[in-house]
Amino acid sequence: MLTTRLDLARIRAARRDIDPIFLDTPLYQCDALGRELGCTVSIKLETANPVRSFKARGTELFATLLAGHGGTAAVCASAGNLGQALGWSGRRRGLDVTVVASRRAPAAKLDRIHALGAELELVDGDFEAARERAVSIAQQRGVRLLEDSLDIETCEGAATIGLELADRAPSFDAVLIALGGGAMATGVGYVLKTLSPDVEVICVQPLGAPALTRSWHQRRVVTTDSTDTIADGVAGRYPIPAVLDDLLAVADDAVLVREASIVTGMRMLLERAGQVVEPSAALGVAAVLEDRDRFAGRHVATIICGSNVDLDAYHHWVRT
Amino acid sequence: MLTTRLDLARIRAARRDIDPIFLDTPLYQCDALGRELGCTVSIKLETANPVRSFKARGTELFATLLAGHGGTAAVCASAGNLGQALGWSGRRRGLDVTVVASRRAPAAKLDRIHALGAELELVDGDFEAARERAVSIAQQRGVRLLEDSLDIETCEGAATIGLELADRAPSFDAVLIALGGGAMATGVGYVLKTLSPDVEVICVQPLGAPALTRSWHQRRVVTTDSTDTIADGVAGRYPIPAVLDDLLAVADDAVLVREASIVTGMRMLLERAGQVVEPSAALGVAAVLEDRDRFAGRHVATIICGSNVDLDAYHHWVRT
Structure with missing residues (x-):
């Protein structure tokens, strides 16, 4: 039994309070991406809705x-x-x-x-x-x-993604989750660790905004003076203690990735999956790119969490 | 009672024979696109699946x-x-x-x-x-x-899109459907005209591949010697008589659009909706662009039918 601020019954009930347009988002295996990454890759798209993110x-x-x-x-x-x-x-x-x-x-x-x-x-x-x-x-x-990640609604709302992943979880070895304030990671992680404890829950943050990842590894709040990443959606500096506690309970690992890997991840998602994504949404792919051996031959799922990106910057990043 | 080769009970039953990964695709109002087009626009995404099209x-x-x-x-x-x-x-x-x-x-x-x-x-x-x-x-x-469009499975499979649109049909004034061989247009059109007859069913084809549209207007098969369009997915020359008969029964209109409008439509779908699409998938937006008065203030839905596009060509087309 996991001890966190989250509650499975409340998360299940939350589905009734969320407009269906944001629920049951596409989740499918993308062979072209998998071939490129050397593993089986499923993507869950949180971009095909009126606000273009999971929020x-x-x-x-x-x-x-x-x-x-x-x-x-x-x-x-x-x-x-x-x-x-x-x-x-x-x-x-x-x-x-x-x-x-x-x-x-x-x-x-x-x-x-x-x-x-x-x-x-x-x-x-x-x-x-x-x-x-x-x-x-x-x-x-x-x-x-x-307050994002502190208010339980942000975590339990995001956790409904976990319910949808858990329905297919036996086929996944690992789920890669972008880590910002922690709402999505604690929410999805909590549901997966409750319903499908064998699925590895891996959080991914940019090296340039590592506060919560460092906090997770050190098991205490670590802040940073600044951030330096194109992944604007996950660039916090002050982790919230209660969120860190939840993350310590549900995450199996938290890794940091380089900016170049995020850019390559965005480009691969465009070229192999036809998806325009914002940098935060490419963190999962970036994590595989940086540790191919770890994921070789396994089935990983990653949440494409948003596509709100300035197109000029995007074109500049993905230009090959 | 419409007389076509299609059957509503079979179409409903077809959902059981189709992998759920292709069903219940995202359908949502895209305000940013609507503002640009001067009407309310909903898009139905048939691109978020392993084959990136409705087929x-x-x-x-x-x-x-x-x-x-x-x-x-x-x-x-x-x-x-x-x-x-x-x-x-x-x-x-x-x-x-x-x-x-x-x-x-x-x-x-x-x-x-x-x-x-x-x-x-x-x-x-x-x-x-x-x-x-x-x-x-x-x-x-x-x-x-x-045989695409002739074999009834291709029409009735595509018609399951119509069931999903019909669930929300009271909010739509018109549905814009890319017209190629006719499977999607006859399938979706049949379901809409059966369940929601007030919704206008409008087929859209490129001026450079107009055979089936011309056939619809002349109520007899018209062939062309060649095609000249970037919308490779809808570039047929020989309409199938049985498909034309069905189309005559279900379509309210069939319009032709210029290549420049298709390109502008693709660019708008990228810039306003964050969607990379192949040219055929932009036909609906192109139709609104070419006849803004017709759609002003109305609620139109269009099916984003595919995203299999050569990226080099795509970048060339959408470059502003």
């Missing part, structure tokens, strides 16, 4: 509960994807949504948050600066704050 | 029935997508699959047919030459021939 699973759950309790407004800090998701979920329920983001976030993400009718406040500095500002807005306005 | 719905049905009757081999002519789909469906059922294709088909399609273990025979000339050769192989070897 709406969490915001749908959060917004359903908030609206159900009479809430009318919410604020969150976002690297870009959570803000879009909360904007989408809030709009459908008549909630006023404020999103705080770094001025340096990809323009594509900021534009889409704005287009969803959310109030967008930009801050200098990085995601951690946005987090601070969101906290103070919530306090000043008396508005509900949604 | 496996038909080949799954065909191969299930063939294997169930003790068949061991099949041959088809293909512009590229049907061959991959039959290769995939045949491989899983131990069928020997031969695919005849034009030497000019996109290398990406030919490579993937080969990788699936199918015997690939290339012919000079176009798709119609491949059709002739497939017929003679079937006769010589006594092997079952699968």
Whole structure:
């Protein structure tokens, strides 16, 4: 029995609070990618929905509960994807949504948050600066704050991906999960370790934003002074202690990958699977590229967690 | 009561014969695309599966029935997508699959047919030459021939897309369907006209491959001497009379679009929806681009039918 903040019955119930458009996403074996990587590869696409990332699973759950309790407004800090998701979920329920983001976030993400009718406040500095500002807005306005990875709805919403993977888990040897704040990794990891404990749960983070991975290895919170990665969606510096505790309970490993591997992963996903992805979504492929022997001949699944990418940067990265 | 070769009860039953990996594909409203096109746009993605096109719905049905009757081999002519789909469906059922294709088909399609273990025979000339050769192989070897759009499994397999659209049909004013041989258009059109007759069924073909559209307008088979389009998946010259009869019964309109509109459609699908598509899959968007007034303010759905595209050509097309 795993001891985490998450609960399997609540995760199963969460499916009812999430718009079906975000559930039961494509999951299939991609032979062309597998041939290139020397193993069997299945991909689960969290990009084929109105917000182009997995984050709406969490915001749908959060917004359903908030609206159900009479809430009318919410604020969150976002690297870009959570803000879009909360904007989408809030709009459908008549909630006023404020999103705080770094001025340096990809323009594509900021534009889409704005287009969803959310109030967008930009801050200098990085995601951690946005987090601070969101906290103070919530306090000043008396508005509900949604904190990614800390608020259990973000973890248990993401965990519904785990239910869909677990349905096919006997065929997987390992599941590779992008690691940012930890909501997806703890959510999916918890479900897999509960329902399919033999499947290896491997978290993947960029070398340039290693705080939570280092924390996992050292079993204590390790922060960093800065981040340096194109994977903007996972570039945090201050791991949340409660999330680290959950991650320690559910992850079998946490690995760091180089920027070059992320770029190669993005290019392979385009060339072999026809998928345009943002850098964070290529972390799983990058992990296989950096340790081919570990995965040779095995069946790995990886979650393609988002596709909100500035196309100019994307074209520059994937150009061969 | 529509009189066609298709049957709703058989189409519903077909879902049981098709691997679930090809069913219940993503269908969602894409606001960014809608803003660009001046209407509400929903896209149904038939690209997020192991063969990257809708064709496996038909080949799954065909191969299930063939294997169930003790068949061991099949041959088809293909512009590229049907061959991959039959290769995939045949491989899983131990069928020997031969695919005849034009030497000019996109290398990406030919490579993937080969990788699936199918015997690939290339012919000079176009798709119609491949059709002739497939017929003679079937006769010589006594092997079952699968003829796209003529064999009812290809139409009724594709028609399962219609069931999924019909579930949400009250919200659609029109459905835009790429028109090639006619399997998808007659299949989806039949289901929509049966279950949701108010939804306008509009077929879209390139001006450079207009045979079936012209035939629909003239209510008799019209052939062409050649085709000239980048939409290789829909470039036939000899409409099949029985398919034309079905199309006359189910389509509300059939329109032709210019190559430049197809290219703009592909670029918009990349920039607004993050989807890499082959030219045929952009026909619906192209139709809106060419007649914005017709669709202004309405809710249109279009089927993104395939993503098997040579990336070099693709990059050349979508470069802004």
